[in-house]
Amino acid sequence: MKNEIDKKLTDKNIKPTAMRELVLQVLSEQKTATSLPELERKFEKADKATLYRTLKTFEENKLIHSIDDGTGSVKYALCQDACECHPEDLHVHFLCTRCKKTYCLNDITVPTINLPKNFSLESVNMVVKGACSNCKS
Amino acid sequence: MKNEIDKKLTDKNIKPTAMRELVLQVLSEQKTATSLPELERKFEKADKATLYRTLKTFEENKLIHSIDDGTGSVKYALCQDACECHPEDLHVHFLCTRCKKTYCLNDITVPTINLPKNFSLESVNMVVKGACSNCKS
DNA sequence: AAAGTTTGTGCAACCCAGTTGCAAAGTTAA
DNA sequence: TTAACTTTGCAACTGGGTTGCACAAACTTT
Ligand SMILES: [Mn+2]
Ligand SMILES: [Mn+2]
Ligand SMILES: [Zn+2]
Ligand SMILES: [Zn+2]
Numbered sequence: 272m273k274n275e276i277d278k279k280l281t282d283k284n285i286k287p288t289a290m291r292e293l294v295l296q297v298l299s300e301q302k303t304a305t306s307l308p309e310l311e312r313k314f315e316k317a318d319k320a321t322l323y324r325t326l327k328t329f330e331e332n333k334l335i336h337s338i339d340d341g342t343g344s345v346k347y348a349l350c351q352d353a354c355e356c357h358p359e360d361l362h363v364h365f366l367c368t369r370c371k372k373t374y375c376l377n378d379i380t381v382p383t384i385n386l387p388k389n390f391s392l393e394s395v396n397m398v399v400k401g402a403c404s405n406c407k408s
Numbered sequence: 409m410k411n412e413i414d415k416k417l418t419d420k421n422i423k424p425t426a427m428r429e430l431v432l433q434v435l436s437e438q439k440t441a442t443s444l445p446e447l448e449r450k451f452e453k454a455d456k457a458t459l460y461r462t463l464k465t466f467e468e469n470k471l472i473h474s475i476d477d478g479t480g481s482v483k484y485a486l487c488q489d490a491c492e493c494h495p496e497d498l499h500v501h502f503l504c505t506r507c508k509k510t511y512c513l514n515d516i517t518v519p520t521i522n523l524p525k526n527f528s529l530e531s532v533n534m535v536v537k538g539a540c541s542n543c544k545s
Numbered sequence: 546a547a548a549g550t551t552t553g554t555g556c557a558a559c560c561c562a563g564t565t566g567c568a569a570a571g572t573t574a575a
Numbered sequence: 576t577t578a579a580c581t582t583t584g585c586a587a588c589t590g591g592g593t594t595g596c597a598c599a600a601a602c603t604t605t
Contacts, residue, residue, distance in 0.1 A: 290582080324564095363521060402527070
């Protein structure tokens, strides 16, 4: 449904170009987070730089958030509706060491940490590794 | 004290070569974690591949652990004496967004997470970002 | 001690994710 | 229509990480 996609874009003040619609479409269909290289493979025809800048725009406008799971390529997933990517919005991510898929555990907020004196908190990246339900033998 | 350094190496079943002694010496002097590129700069003369393999050996033998703080270069820090790098040994890391230094918060163990059904846990990477005590304005 | 074997080092080349400059194409505004 | 701005495509580059290979150094065996 193109109108839904366009609405999501305009709601976040992103001009809905053809490219952006396609990328958001694909991202919306994923159950796990997607990296730039993966996106390149899904769009044989599209240019890496364009995809790169598309993701950057999406992230800057808080339509998606990025996840560094340590695999060497940053992955991206849609933000929850009201997400502002503030520390209190943050959730835990899970990387399956078997299938290498990265899940947003949206229900699991990152635990609060008592930092040492005079350290201030801006954000947290918490990635749990293990076997996902599909891969557990 | 070279004997202390050598002992640390042999205790972890690492043959104490000149290179390894130097690298361990430098790592021991740091209060924050060190990346391979940083190490390269500290050892103008040494070869990148050698340093790389030295770090790898150290890590495999649990003399050091690696920290992916999302800055693009993996950092390394000495393990605690009895550390086996198991989930229960893991601690939180802190990346200062100002000075880019990465601290081991050895006293802060990573909180336990209740994973979704049929997900199993192998390890956790938890990196808190913010301002360190030196950089807090 | 000499010969053989294993281990470590240095160099060069490579891989790949990410990033940037620049010009062409498309869009919007005057 | 022209001008200004935005998006896209291409190419080139950066930088961290990694590997193959030959040489050197350190142990083993005879
Ligand atoms: Mn997420
Ligand atoms: Mn640490
Ligand atoms: Zn899996
Ligand atoms: Zn700092």
